[in-house]
Amino acid sequence: MIELVDIAYVRSGAADLAGAVRFATEVVGLEHVDGGEPGVAHLRADGRHHCLAFVEGVSGVIASAFTVADPGALALAETELETRGFAVRRGDAAEARSRRVSEFVAFDDPFGNRIELVVGQQTLARPVRFARGSGITEFGHLCLDAPDITEAHRFWSTTFNARASDWIGDAACLMRIDEVHHKLAVFQGDRPGLCHVNFQVAELDDVFRNWHHLQDHDVVIEMGPGRHPQSGAVFLYFLGPEGLTYEYSYGVRRITDEAAWRPRFFDPAERGSIDMWLGPTQKPITQPQLIPEGIRP
Numbered sequence: 318m319i320e321l322v323d324i325a326y327v328r329s330g331a332a333d334l335a336g337a338v339r340f341a342t343e344v345v346g347l348e349h350v351d352g353g354e355p356g357v358a359h360l361r362a363d364g365r366h367h368c369l370a371f372v373e374g375v376s377g378v379i380a381s382a383f384t385v386a387d388p389g390a391l392a393l394a395e396t397e398l399e400t401r402g403f404a405v406r407r408g409d410a411a412e413a414r415s416r417r418v419s420e421f422v423a424f425d426d427p428f429g430n431r432i433e434l435v436v437g438q439q440t441l442a443r444p445v446r447f448a449r450g451s452g453i454t455e456f457g458h459l460c461l462d463a464p465d466i467t468e469a470h471r472f473w474s475t476t477f478n479a480r481a482s483d484w485i486g487d488a489a490c491l492m493r494i495d496e497v498h499h500k501l502a503v504f505q506g507d508r509p510g511l512c513h514v515n516f517q518v519a520e521l522d523d524v525f526r527n528w529h530h531l532q533d534h535d536v537v538i539e540m541g542p543g544r545h546p547q548s549g550a551v552f553l554y555f556l557g558p559e560g561l562t563y564e565y566s567y568g569v570r571r572i573t574d575e576a577a578w579r580p581r582f583f584d585p586a587e588r589g590s591i592d593m594w595l596g597p598t599q600k601p602i603t604q605p606q607l608i609p610e611g612i613r614p
C-alpha cells in the first residue's frame with residue numbers, strides 16, 4: 318500500500334499559453350510564478366511553488382501529481398507499482414526541475430490517467446501574490462475521469478491509502494487521503510482526463526463575489542453557485558481555456574473521527590444529490606488526457 322500524503326499539482330498542455338495564464342491570473346486569481354523557463358508557466362495558490370503548470374503545446378492534461386513522504390517511500394512506491402504490473406518511469410533531472418520537485422515517478426492508472434508521485438515539492442516562504450482578491454486559500458482537490466468508478470475506487474483504495482468518503486451512485490466517488498472530505502474524486506467518463514481542479518476560498522462571500530467576476534468576464538459557468546450535500550461545500554464550476562474546468566468551493570467538511578465515518582451513497586437521479594439548492598447540474602467538462610503522441614483516441 319502506497320501512502321499519498323497530499324495532492325501536488327496538475328500539469329496541463331496549453332495551445333495558447335499566454336491566454337491560459339491570463340485566465341488563471343486575471344480571472345481565477347492565481348499567482349503566476351515566473352520561473353524563467355520558456356514554454357512553461359507555473360501558477361500558485363498556496364505554500365506550494367505551484368499547483369498548476371501550463372506547458373506550451375497540445376491542449377490536454379499531461380499529469381496529475383501526488384506527494385509521498387520521502388525518497389525511500391518513492392522508491393518503495395516504484396517497486397510496488399512495478400510488482401503490480403504498471404510501467405513506471407523515473408523523471409530525469411530536467412523534468413524534476415520543471416516540476417519543482419526533487420524526484421518523481423510517472424505511470425498510467427488502469428484507466429489511462431497519467432499520475433506522477435513526487436517528493437520534495439518546493440515550498441515558497443513568501444506569501445502568495447494573488448493576482449486579484451478571489452479569496453483562494455489552497456489547492457483543494459483534483460477530479461479524474463474513469464469509465465467505472467467502482468473499479469477506480471478499488472484501484473485507489475488498494476494500491477494507495479485513498480478511502481471513499483461518499484459515493485454519488487455510479488457517477489462519482491469522493492476520496493480522502495487525510496482529514497479533508499476529498500482530495501481526489503473520480504467521475505464516470507468514457508475516456509481518461511481531468512474532470513476539474515478545485516480551489517478553496519476563505520468565505521462564502523468569495524464564492525458569490527467570484528461568480529459576479531466570472532459573469533463580468535463572460536466566463537462559461539458550468540454549475541452553481543450551489544451546495545454539495547457530500548462535503549457540504551458551496552461550489553461554483555466554470556470553464557477556462559484549454560478545456561480546463563475550475564471549481565471554487567467554500568466550507569468543505571473535515572472527517573476528524575476516522576473510525577466513525579461511513580461513506581454515504583447518494584442517488585444521482587435524486588434532485589439535490591449534487592446540489593442541495595436544486596440548481597441545474599451537469600457533468601463538468603473534462604480536459605482529455607494527453608499521451609506523448611497526442612490525444613488518446
Ligand SMILES: CC(C)c1ccc(C(=O)O)c(O)c1O
Nearest residue numbers: 489502504545547548549550
Ligand atoms: C460533481 C462532483 C464529482 C463533485 C461532487 C461533490 C463535491 C463535494 O462534495 O465537494 C465535489 O467537489 C465535486 O466535484
Ligand SMILES: [Fe+2]
Nearest residue numbers: 460502515564
Ligand atoms: Fe470538486
